Amino acid sequence: xxxxxxxxxxxxxxxxxxxxxxxxxxxxxxxxxxxxxxxxxxxxxxxxxxxxxxxxxxxxxxxxxxxxxxxxxxxxxxxxxxxxxxxxxxxxxxxxxxxxxxxxxxxxxxxxxxxxxxxxxxxxxxxxxxxxxxxxxxxxxxxxxxxxxxxxxxxxxxxxxxxxxxxxxxxxxxxxxxxxxxxxxxxxxxxxxxxxxxxxxxxxxxxxxxxxxxxxxxxxxxxxxxxxxxxxxxxxxxxxxxxxxxxxxxxxxxxxxxxxxxxxxxxxxxxxxxxxxxxxxxxxxxxxxxxxxxxxxxxxxxxxxxxxxxxxxxxxxxxxxxxxxxxxxxxxxxxxxxxxxxxxxxxxxxxxxxxxxxxxxxxxxxxxxxxxxxxxxxxxxxxxxxxxxxxxxxxxxxxxxxxxxxxxxxxxxx
Amino acid sequence: xxxxxxxxxxxxxxxxxxxxxxxxxxxxxxxxxxxxxxxxxxxxxxxxxxxxxxxxxxxxxxxxxxxxxxxxxxxxxxxxxxxxxxxxxxxxxxxxxxxxxxxxxxxxxxxxxxxxxxxxxxxxxxxxxxxxxxxxxxxxxxxxxxxxxxxxxxxxxxxxxxxxxxxxxxxxxxxxxxxxxxxxxxxxxxxxxxxxxxxxxxxxxxxxxxxxxxxxxxxxxxxxxxxxxxxxxxxxxxxxxxxxxxxxxxxxxxxxxxxxxxxxxxxxxxxxxxxxxxxxxxxxxxxxxxxxxxxxxxxxxxxxxxxxxxxxxxxxxxxxxxxxxxxxxxxxxxxxxxxxxxxxxxxxxxxxxxxxxxxxxxxxxxxxxxxxxxxxxxxxxxxxxxxxxxxxxxxxxxxxxxxxxxxxxxxxxx
Numbered sequence: 001x002x003x004x005x006x007x008x009x010x011x012x013x014x015x016x017x018x019x020x021x022x023x024x025x026x027x028x029x030x031x032x033x034x035x036x037x038x039x040x041x042x043x044x045x046x047x048x049x050x051x052x053x054x055x056x057x058x059x060x061x062x063x064x065x066x067x068x069x070x071x072x073x074x075x076x077x078x079x080x081x082x083x084x085x086x087x088x089x090x091x092x093x094x095x096x097x098x099x100x101x102x103x104x105x106x107x108x109x110x111x112x113x114x115x116x117x118x119x120x121x122x123x124x125x126x127x128x129x130x131x132x133x134x135x136x137x138x139x140x141x142x143x144x145x146x147x148x149x150x151x152x153x154x155x156x157x158x159x160x161x162x163x164x165x166x167x168x169x170x171x172x173x174x175x176x177x178x179x180x181x182x183x184x185x186x187x188x189x190x191x192x193x194x195x196x197x198x199x200x201x202x203x204x205x206x207x208x209x210x211x212x213x214x215x216x217x218x219x220x221x222x223x224x225x226x227x228x229x230x231x232x233x234x235x236x237x238x239x240x241x242x243x244x245x246x247x248x249x250x251x252x253x254x255x256x257x258x259x260x261x262x263x264x265x266x267x268x269x270x271x272x273x274x275x276x277x278x279x280x281x282x283x284x285x286x287x288x289x290x291x292x293x294x295x296x297x298x299x300x301x302x303x304x305x306x307x308x309x310x311x312x313x314x315x316x317x318x319x320x321x322x323x324x325x326x327x328x329x330x331x332x333x334x335x336x337x338x339x340x341x342x343x344x345x346x347x348x349x350x351x352x353x354x355x356x357x358x359x360x361x362x363x364x365x366x367x368x369x370x371x372x373x374x375x376x377x378x379x380x381x382x383x384x385x386x387x388x389x390x391x392x393x394x395x396x397x398x399x400x401x402x403x404x405x406x407x408x409x410x411x412x413x414x
Numbered sequence: 415x416x417x418x419x420x421x422x423x424x425x426x427x428x429x430x431x432x433x434x435x436x437x438x439x440x441x442x443x444x445x446x447x448x449x450x451x452x453x454x455x456x457x458x459x460x461x462x463x464x465x466x467x468x469x470x471x472x473x474x475x476x477x478x479x480x481x482x483x484x485x486x487x488x489x490x491x492x493x494x495x496x497x498x499x500x501x502x503x504x505x506x507x508x509x510x511x512x513x514x515x516x517x518x519x520x521x522x523x524x525x526x527x528x529x530x531x532x533x534x535x536x537x538x539x540x541x542x543x544x545x546x547x548x549x550x551x552x553x554x555x556x557x558x559x560x561x562x563x564x565x566x567x568x569x570x571x572x573x574x575x576x577x578x579x580x581x582x583x584x585x586x587x588x589x590x591x592x593x594x595x596x597x598x599x600x601x602x603x604x605x606x607x608x609x610x611x612x613x614x615x616x617x618x619x620x621x622x623x624x625x626x627x628x629x630x631x632x633x634x635x636x637x638x639x640x641x642x643x644x645x646x647x648x649x650x651x652x653x654x655x656x657x658x659x660x661x662x663x664x665x666x667x668x669x670x671x672x673x674x675x676x677x678x679x680x681x682x683x684x685x686x687x688x689x690x691x692x693x694x695x696x697x698x699x700x701x702x703x704x705x706x707x708x709x710x711x712x713x714x715x716x717x718x719x720x721x722x723x724x725x726x727x728x729x730x731x732x733x734x735x736x737x738x739x740x741x742x743x744x745x746x747x748x749x750x751x752x753x754x755x756x757x758x759x760x761x762x763x764x765x766x767x768x769x770x771x772x773x774x775x776x777x778x779x780x781x782x783x784x785x786x787x788x789x790x791x792x793x794x795x796x797x798x799x800x801x802x803x804x805x806x807x808x809x810x811x812x813x814x815x816x817x818x819x820x821x822x823x824x825x826x827x828x
Contacts, residue, residue: 036649072486072653075678083527109676113497229678235450237682239486239653262523263489264643267681268651 018285026272035268041261043070043242044268047275051226051242054278059207067245069257070266070274073236074189074227077243079110081223084256085151085183086116093117096147098139098182100131101374102331102381104159108374117147122376125333128322129163133172140180151183152176157190157202157326160373160383162306164200164325170208174216183221189241190327192231195303200325206246222246228273230328232298234387240270240277302328305386305393312397316404328387331370334380340411352380358407363399432699440686449682455675457484457656458682461689465640465656468692473621481659483671484680484688487650488603488641491657493524495637498670499565499597500530507531510561512553512596514545516745516787516795518573531561536790539747542736543577547586554594565597566590571604571616571740574787574797576720578614578739584622588630597635603655604741606645609717614739620660636660642687644742646712648801654684654691716742719800719807726811730818742801745784748794754825766794772821777813 015023029046031037042048048065055063071077086095094117099107101120111118121139123129131154140149154173156165165173177184186205194202206224210217224244229236245253280295281288306324313321313332321332336344336351344354352369360366370381386393429437443460445451456462462479469477485491500509508531513521515534525532535553537543545568554563568587570579579587591598600619608616620638624631638658643650659667694709695702720738727735727746735746750758750765758768766783774780784795800807 030651034651036651038643038650072681073678075676079677087527087529106676109673113501113673113676115501229452236452237444237448237450237679239679239681259523259527262520262527263493264487265651265653267486267653267684269683270681 016286018281018287022275022279023272026275030268035272037268039265039268039271041263041265042257043068043266043274044271047271048242050275050279051244055204055206055244059204059210061207061210063244067248067253069243069245069260070271071241071243072239072266072270073229074187074225074241074243075106076239076263076266077223077225077241078106078185078187080256080260081183081185081243082107082110082116082151083114084252084259086111086114094147095151096143096149098136098149098152100153100155100158100161101376102160102370103153103374104155104187105372107153117143119143119147119149120374123158123161123163125322125376125379128325129158129161130169131165131173132169133176136173136176149180149182151185153185153187154205155187156205157193159187159190159327160329160331160368161322162324162327162329162331163322164194164196164202166200167203167208170203170205171212174205174209174212174220178216178220183223186222186224188224189227189230191226192299193302193328194326195299195306196323196325202326206244209246218247220246221248223248226277228270228277231277232295232302233273233277235273238270238273239267240273241266242274301390302386305390306330308390308393308397309384309386312401316401317408319404324386328385329383330386331373331381331383334382336380337408337411337413339413340407343411352382355380355407356382359400359403362403362406365396365399430700432695432701436689436693437686440689444682449686451682453679453682453685455677455679456671457482457680457688458685461685462656464689464693465658469618469620469658473618473624475621475624477658481662481667483657483659483674484685485655485657486653486680486684487643488601488639488655488657489520490653490677490680491637491639491655492520492599492601494670494674495597495599495657496521496524496530496565497528498666498673500525500528508561509565510557510563512550512563512566514567514569514572514575516574516784516789517567518569518601519786521567522788531557533557533561533563534788537572537575537577539736539790539793542739543572543575544583545579545587546583547590550587550590563594563596565599567599567601568619569601570619571607573601573604573741574743574745574782575736576738576741576743576745577736578608578610578616580614581617581622584617584619585626588619588623588626588634592630592634597637600636600638602638603641603644605640606713607716607742608740609713609720610737610739616740620658623660632661634660635662637662640691642684642691645691646709646716647687647691649687652684652687653681654687655680656688715804716800719804720744722804722807722811723798723800726815730815732822733818738800742799743797744800745787745795745797748796750794751822751825751827753827754821757825766796769794769821770796773814773817776817776820779810779813 027033029044048068051068052063052065094115096117096119097111098119098121101122108118119139121135124132191202205222209220226242228240281291309330310321310323313319313330318335319332321330324330341351344351350371352371356367356369367382367384375381441447443458462482465482466477466479508529510531510533511525512533512535515536522532533553535549538546605616619636623634640656642654695705723744724735724737727733727744732749733746735744738744755765758765764785766785770781770783781796781798789795
């Protein structure tokens with residue numbers, strides 16, 4: 001069965017030879033040369049090798065395809081690894097998972113689903129959403145007796161916070177995780193979305209770990225996640241992603257791989273998309289120029305929009321926004337007038353929800369209240385994305401400015 | 415982002431207008447008219463409606479798209495529903511899930527993953543793998559005190575057992591599940607793979623439930639699963655599937671739908687494949703003739719192979735095989751000679767594993783030992799598939815006959 005292939009496309013002149021060659025290589029690795037067949041449950045072998053090669057080029061250190069498994073988006077990988085970590089001999093206590101606040105809520109949702117104990121640690125807004133070891137220590141201490149701490153989640157570049165972590169910050173995280181024997185879950189899905197690479201370069205946790213040497217390099221268990229849904233590709237509907245495991249015990253890895261086999265296989269076209277992500281055209285190939293042009297156009301636009309959004313937000317009274325160094329979001333803080341907070345309470349709404357709803361009703365623009373991501377007590381935020389076109393973003397910023405000024409006037413404190 | 419579409423294919427003359435029309439309709443329902451975008455987390459609305467229409471045509475009773483969610487293959491749906499059912503207030507006891515033996519091991523694997531208590535019930539081999547209410551009662555009684563029974567899994571047509579359940583058997587199951595307040599999980603992924611439809615017709619549990627009337631029709635909570643990976647399509651690599659919920663409490667459904675939203679969305683091309691599955695060409699459309707020809711060819715071949723395999727197996731001494739009424743497998747019983755069982759023990763292997771391994775080594779044909787699916791104590795089986803071409807199946811049957819006779823001669827009891 002599984003007869004669907006597009007043989008005619010491989011003869012089509014609108015595709016260059018390097019593209020066809022890549023398609024043929026993937027098809028050759030598929031059962032019956034068809035993307036309609038089940039693949040190996042960890043993913044097509046040559047694509048796992050593509051991922052390992054990419055990681056080697058990126059970090060300059062070895063990567064082994066047997067440490068890599070492909071998934072239906074990074075989400076699936078994250079859920080499997082959290083499940084693995086939350087299960088097992090914790091006595092009567094739940095597994096503790098340290099999660100940043102604010103946080104992309106996949107982690108809190110999955111912890112709730114797995115009945116894991118979530119240990120919230122707060123990112124330092126006044127320090128460009130950095131992650132301080134003191135705060136990690138405080139959060140861990142506060143969880144004492146409630147759980148068996150097992151893992152630390154870090155999202156870098158941040159979602160919704162858009163920071164790119166500094167190397168010293170990453171080193172502190174690695175030392176902390178090693179000392180407390182925590183698995184480090186590095187959500188690195190925005191690794192291509194870095195807008196000031198010369199000022200705030202992104203580095204993988206694997207590389208920092210490696211360069212810190214012993215005892216860290218051989219001790220820390222690290223799982224790093226990547227996706228086709230972000231970057232300059234944004235092909236989210238295909239559900240392609242991968243995870244690289246570093247320093248995992250072979251017996252643990254075997255259990256994870258056994259669990260993964262029950263899902264049969266990740267979507268095969270999503271896997272092909274992962275291959276395209278990590279194995280783009282190279283300098284002497286016919287489609288290289290087009291690839292560069294498209295990639296640079298998209299990333300250039302994102303950079304411009306990141307800048308425009310940061311500047312506009314910071315130009316408004318009672319709004320402050322850390323620079324969008326990476327990812328695809330802004331997470332500005334709004335200092336809401338007391339009377340607005342009062343008005344929100346009167347209608348039974350969270351103040352940030354109240355603000356976002358009014359903006360939606362007035363201008364037809366939807367931004368997400370900070371309470372969906374978590375925020376320090378008494379602070380209010382919203383998340384907006386920089387994904388729409390430059391023109392749309394310009395409109396949104398004008399609409400926001402207009403709405404915001406009127407809102408402030410309406411609820412001005414006496 | 416999410417720019418990948420195949421606009422040129424919609425102009426291509428090699429596709430008929432009805433096919434293009436279907437593609438346009440789906441694209442129109444996608445964000446940015448692209449299959450590369452995330453969809454609604456429960457699936458694209460028009461495809462959920464396609465599924466509901468198909469179920470209405472199939473059963474002659476209403477189906478509501480809000481009761482349907484799309485998934486990455488039926489596997490994902492089954493795992494989510496089992497997770498939902500295994501969670502919650504069971505006091506200190508685990509949720510009990512009744513599972514057929516022999517059984518496609520997704521269920522045992524998922525129960526292990528979720529720490530659910532598996533209640534094995536045995537299918538009656540001597541009665542064409544029927545499911546007796548007495549056996550269900552026995553199994554449930556045996557689990558008393560170990561768990562809180564919550565659900566009953568039935569696979570129809572059977573995997574690996576290939577039976578199509580009779581209506582009276584299904585009615586007994588529905589009465590039993592209602593009486594014990596169990597959710598019925600109906601794995602109906604082989605509903606198109608029915609080889610003697612006039613003698614042993616397949617009927618959906620939903621339809622039987624409806625026709626039984628009160629109190630069953632309004633009481634039994636039923637989840638039915640379907641997939642693009644089986645039938646005459648067999649497009650397993652795309653990961654398309656759906657689940658229909660019947661009589662689920664709206665609050666429970668809301669929790670399930672909330673959990674599903676954390677996975678973002680099912681693979682969008684897999685969803686399109688579901689649409690193709692449930693919304694095939696109709697009589698006056700240009701691609702109808704081709705569709706009929708391909709479908710009938712594939713199903714005709716499967717029917718022929720089902721017959722060939724059943725006949726060959728039953729022609730061999732010490733092998734008996736119930737007729738392959740549906741699905742894609744044969745699960746013959748082998749009466750192994752005492753000396754073969756002895757020889758297996760000497761090398762530390764299960765006797766059925768020993769038989770299968772010898773067959774693999776002698777003839778290069780891989781069949782799966784019955785112990786992987788569960789079997790009554792002291793009986794031995796293997797599972798083979800009828801998926802290869804007619805020619806290949808003929809070869810396999812010849813190879814098996816030859817191997818089997820030599821094996822019997824080699825281990826003949828004195």
